[in-house]
Structure formats: C-alpha cells, structure tokens
Amino acid sequence: ESRTSYESGRRFPYRLDLAFHQCLLDAAASPRIADQVRLVQQQVILLRSRHEVDPGHTHASMDDHDRLIDAIDARDPDRAAAVMATHLDRVRDQMVTALAEDELESNGHGA
Numbered sequence: 001e002s003r004t005s006y007e008s009g010r011r012f013p014y015r016l017d018l019a020f021h022q023c024l025l026d027a028a029a030s031p032r033i034a035d036q037v038r039l040v041q042q043q044v045i046l047l048r049s050r051h052e053v054d055p056g057h058t059h060a061s062m063d064d065h066d067r068l069i070d071a072i073d074a075r076d077p078d079r080a081a082a083v084m085a086t087h088l089d090r091v092r093d094q095m096v097t098a099l100a101e102d103e104l105e106s107n108g109h110g111a
Helices: 002-007 014-028 031-050 055-073 077-106
Strands: none
Touching: 002 014, 002 055, 014 031, 014 055, 031 077, 055 077
8 A cells, every 4th residue: 555655746745654563462472672762763754854765765675565475474494584684784874864953954065
C-alpha cells in the first residue's frame, strides 16, 4: 500500500511506515525496545517534517521493507537483522545530513 500510494504521486504515507514498524515491535514483544524505538521515531518525524526526503531514500526504504518481510517469512533471523541494520543505517545517514543542513542554516550559511 505504501509503494502504490507513493508511486501514484502522493506524499510518502508515513502513517503506514509507522504501522509497519509497530508490527515489528509488537512481534518483538519487548516494551524496553519499543520505548527506545518510539523515542528515535519522534526525532525522525520531527526532522522529516522540516526537510524534503530524497525519492531514492524512499524507494530504498520500501525495498528494505520488502526484503525484511521476505526474511521474516523465510524465518531467517540473520537476513532480517542484516536488512534492518542496513535500513537503520540509511535512516541514520539521512538524519545526520538533515541535522547538518539545519546547523548550516542556523549559522547563516544555508541557501
């Protein structure tokens, strides 16, 4: 549904992204992990609300979701962990870039 919506020209449906990750958290059944993920998700949402998201990042994230579902369906925890690590690294890099842009703008060096 996320891919169909996005590829039809609509803005990426973050509510579906959050629902996807919530399903993963529910399956993990760890309140401690869920609490930590929610704290990070709040920061990601705040940054994304102020920045344009690169379409390449969006497509890569949706591909990660597909690969993660495939790994879970195959009951392959090592592959699932590797896919999630790649996904989180990509989001981290996107957030670091956004923070650097914010820093440049706040110091008067932005566009």
